[in-house]
Amino acid sequence: MQKLHRILLIFALPLIAPCAHADPILDQPTGKVVLTIRGQISNKNRDNDAVFDMAMLSKLPQHTIATHTPWLPGISKFTGPYLQDVLALVGARGKSLKAIALNDYKTDIPLEDVTRFNVVLARLLNDKPMPVRDKGPLFIVYPYDSQLALRSEIYYNRSAWQLKTLQVE
Template identity: 65%
Template sequence: MEAEMNPSFAIPRRRVLLGAALAAALWRPASALDRPQGRVVLTIGGLIGEKNAAARAEFDMAMLAALPQHSFSTRTPWYPAARKFTGPLLRDVLAAVGAKGQTLRAVALNDYKVTLPVEDCKRYPVVLARLMDDQPMPVRDKGPLFIIYPFDSDEALRSERYYSRSAWQLKHIEVE
């Protein structure tokens, strides 16, 4: 009540209205997906709640880079030495689109398809790598996107089961 009596504590009405107008202009639901401004590098369809295109969610590289980034180094069957992979966790990408399914069908640029359980993304820090050794991955070197498991973090991951689920040159995920 002192603010009403003491004018030095009063906030000018104009400031309050300006602040409210600014907040309203900037506010948007946390789950809303922007439309891509650059070239679309990933589409996600199927059982998703958030879409920014007709029946799917589209991402450009900047949208993926804006998600929290995670890195790990791991040995793989495809490179002679451990490589560092960086990108958002696949579970964060799925959360951004409100994925509701139990399996993911990943499709690569060459139409290679692999199915992986959503449970893998909950159990392991599976990364949707957009960088390898801190550099963008060209198509000729498994890019621009690569689903990669942290193989060195758990001996169980060093098997054909998980190697086959690591889809490179990823272009689409269907949530089923």
């Protein structure tokens, strides 16, 4: 009987082994990386970072904020995943985010902001991808029109456009 178990194990192991290791939580990007998240995260897909291409971000539930901003005339529509969903996917744990833009602009964002205000990681502006020259490819957007307090320099300064990196601290 023991010999039969060994034979079954030898033939069954290749079938069982793939199931023993669950698929990674994060896909590998197939396109150009547009966002790198590092720091206090538990889910990584490249060395010590979590990296995303635009396709990965577009697969997440999308939300739209229609709001005035100090940078664009009238009401603009910003669409993308909630930043809290992106951070949950990478297992972020910390108290703040350092957002870093392509031009090395840096701003600190309390982690509680992303859930308190349903901040969007916008990848579309008025239903179109944002080129770098027009604040893209990613823009952290608060729902400024939803609360008077959000229409202030504090929150405008936290709204990094041309976002490339989030450091979870």
